[in-house]
Amino acid sequence: MSPTFPPEQIQLVAHLTAKPGREQALVDAITAIVPAVRREPGCIAYLAHSSREDPGTVVMYEVWADQTALDAHVKGANLASLAARFDDLLSVPLRVEPLRRIA
Template sequence: MTDAAADATVHLVARLVPQAGKADELAHTIMALVPQVRSEPGCIAYLAHESLDEPGVIVMIEAWANQAALDTHAAAPGFAALAARFEDLLATPPSLERLRRIVESFPQ
């Protein structure tokens, strides 16, 4: 990956806190979506994790080729269907944190 491509890459951590009694439903819904999202143009990584500190909380670690790819993902039918269920599944709105990779910028 070139420096320009690395600079354009969008890294994202999304935290999804389920409503009481909805953890399994949220996890199954996310897992059903993962293969579809991974095939989207510009998807570099789309990884679902469950928090060990807060069981039931889903933490998504994502990497997208650029902001346009992430924007396309957000409008894709699969994610739109999930987002439409957030009010029913989540106790709070999703927490999204965009990241910039710094490892390459530090001198050795």
């Protein structure tokens, strides 16, 4: 029997691409907020990955209990502290890709 997943769960992938020379600063900024984000209400998964093909790209995989939890995260202090550094760190705007579980 396969597990069931609540339909209100939100899954997404976020792509962050560092400016040349700012790759480690981006990694450091993201890893600094991960523990606090994982303690946010409704956070089921908050995982950071470095691309093997493009080491300057960080891909976040996130799962939130529902839209309310994601909205609170987006408006919260943890993400705001990272977003305040985007102009310095990112070469292109953050790209967020909402997902729909199919299996």
